[in-house]
Amino acid sequence: MDTIEEFHKTYETETTDIVVNDQKFSLFLPKYLYRFLNPHDILHDFPLWAKIWRASWVLSSYLADRPSDANKRILEIGGGIGLVSIVAATFGHQITLSEYNPDALNFARANAHYNNCPDLPIIHLDWFHPQLKTKFDQIVGSEVAYKETHLNALLKLFKSNLKPDGEIILTWEVRKSAQNLFKFFHAEFDITVSKMSLRSETTTHRIMLMKMHLKK
Secondary structure, three states, rough: OOOHHHHHHOOOEEEEEEOOEEEEEEEEEEEOOOHHHOOOOOOOOOOHOOOOOHHHHHHHHHHHHOOOOOOOOEEEEEEOOOOHHHHHHHHOEEEEEEEOOHHHHHHHHHHHOOOOOOOOOEEHHHHHHHHOOEEEEEEEEOOOOOOOOHHHHHHHHHHHHEEEEEEEEEEEEOHHHHHHHHHOOOOOOOOOOEEEEEEOOHHHHHHEEEEEEEEE
């Protein structure tokens, strides 16, 4: 998908505005989900990428608050429509967005161009067959997989592509299934967990931010 015009010929979209650390971002989202659903199995490859998760908002704000370093490289896994990487790039971080779903990649590219980040690296990444040759200082992600098969693949990815003194930062909304992340990675990583709150007019949502470092 080379241009915004081609993107809009291919997809029906709606635009949502988000403010992160006083900076406004406008993002394209799919207007309808039906074209991304498997009619024979609605839950198979359900387009979880096609929304802005609260945990992504928190991770975006967290990275925007951190000082940027031109010598440090960040990899985002499961980048979806691109919010986290676009915010991080806007605030000066050297970040690469990765995604598996081809439609999500198209939305991420369109959103990057629309938000003045045309040079943001956006790559296809299959966790089960990664072909990354780079080691990163940080790997970040929000609402990543909870299936055990996905966690095993992520563990291999982390160990192969994180620098020995690197850091992994994951965020997710508090729910019972999310505890699997902590339990699974605890054997290989030193982990610290922080609780954050995201407030709306009527509700407070609890978000967990987990930092992981490979055990020495």
